[in-house]
Amino acid sequence: MLPDHPAELDSSVLEEAIEQLAGGNCVAIPTETVYGLAADATNGLAVARIFEMKGRPKFNPLICHVSDLDMAETLGVFDDTARKLAMAFWPGPLTLVVPLNPQSDIHPLVTANLGTIGLRCPTGVASSLIRDFGKPLAAPSANRSGKLSPTTADHVRSEFPDKNLLIIDGPPCNIGIESTIVKVEDRKLTLLRPGSVTVEQITECCGIEPRITDSGKIEAPGMLKSHYAPDAKVIMNCSTDLPSAGYLMFGPEKNSVADTSLNLSPTGNLLEAAANLYSYLKELDSKGIETICVSPIPNEGLGIAINDRLQRAAAPRQHS
Ligand code: TXA
Numbered sequence: 001m002l003p004d005h006p007a008e009l010d011s012s013v014l015e016e017a018i019e020q021l022a023g024g025n026c027v028a029i030p031t032e033t034v035y036g037l038a039a040d041a042t043n044g045l046a047v048a049r050i051f052e053m054k055g056r057p058k059f060n061p062l063i064c065h066v067s068d069l070d071m072a073e074t075l076g077v078f079d080d081t082a083r084k085l086a087m088a089f090w091p092g093p094l095t096l097v098v099p100l101n102p103q104s105d106i107h108p109l110v111t112a113n114l115g116t117i118g119l120r121c122p123t124g125v126a127s128s129l130i131r132d133f134g135k136p137l138a139a140p141s142a143n144r145s146g147k148l149s150p151t152t153a154d155h156v157r158s159e160f161p162d163k164n165l166l167i168i169d170g171p172p173c174n175i176g177i178e179s180t181i182v183k184v185e186d187r188k189l190t191l192l193r194p195g196s197v198t199v200e201q202i203t204e205c206c207g208i209e210p211r212i213t214d215s216g217k218i219e220a221p222g223m224l225k226s227h228y229a230p231d232a233k234v235i236m237n238c239s240t241d242l243p244s245a246g247y248l249m250f251g252p253e254k255n256s257v258a259d260t261s262l263n264l265s266p267t268g269n270l271l272e273a274a275a276n277l278y279s280y281l282k283e284l285d286s287k288g289i290e291t292i293c294v295s296p297i298p299n300e301g302l303g304i305a306i307n308d309r310l311q312r313a314a315a316p317r318q319h320s
């Protein structure tokens with residue numbers, strides 16, 4: 001596993017980040033899952049900048065990041081189930097979608113006027129930045145819409161080369177895959193996006209098994225059929241050799257074409273595979289490969305989230 005993020009920021013970086021946020025600008029922040037493109041969630045212009053930078057369709061609401069459960073309860077309405085989940089998994093890679101607290105001063109662009117709000121309390125520097133800024137940060141992943149989520153500061157730089165964007169440097173995001181999203185509504189749970197907090201853990205925590213969404217209605221952009229896509233075409237569960245393809249392998253396989261093969265985890269560890277997923281897809285992309293063949297990945301535990309992202313990367317492209 002990659003190292004944990006340090007909890008505190010260097011004071012000059014912290015001051016600069018707060019100045020940028022207070023001025024209505026975006027700041028790229030490392031979290032335990034992926035890098036976020038953060039802005040003051042109460043400032044409409046700042047939030048609009050996120051959409052503009054990402055080229056993101058406006059119907060997609062943004063996750064609001066908080067420093068703790070107290071801040072979260074000023075923004076959303078928590079019932080016993082939501083509180084139980086927050087207490088068990090926060091800070092950490094779980095986003096809770098709950099009814100919007102009518103008293104909150106969140107800008108409506110953040111929630112896309114849905115009447116609900118997605119809340120997440122991250123670990124490390126992101127959490128201390130929010131605490132010191134004193135306001136929630138809207139932060140989708142720091143990539144252009146439909147592209148791979150960044151897990152290093154360099155990925156973010158290459159995503160926005162022409163923008164004057166403060167990017168907080170940190171070690172690579174140690175989980176490497178976006179948070180699990182669960183909607184909590186009238187004691188019913190709906191899994192909107194699988195992630196490293198699993199359905200089993202959620203069920204065990206509150207005794208309610210989340211329903212898996214199957215409707216065609218878009219409740220999260222991660223549910224668009226094509227999302228999280230590299231430039232190359234992706235073929236899943238590949239076992240045959242294709243000429244001039246790149247290989248993304250898993251487990252103890254022979255590394256036949258060393259130059260264009262990367263192994264997500266030679267020992268077959270799903271945590272390691274999730275942490276490497278986006279950076280390896282990017283690395284294969286950077287070699288100008290047209291097709292990436294991906295080995296089968298066990299569809300259990302974190303493997304469910306990895307296969308979910310790979311299915312969307314492999315789907316016919318809907319993005320320009
Ligand atoms: O790990 C993560 O969640 C990362 C890091 C930066 O925290 N963030 C992230 O954000 O992946 P984003 O915006 O790329 O994905 C957030 C998902 C979207 O699919 C969005 O539609 C959904 O959360 N979402 C946010 N608010 C929602 C709401 N009120 N109802 C339904 N879905 C919501």
Ligand code: MG
Pocket residue numbers: 140141149
């Ligand atoms: Mg994203």
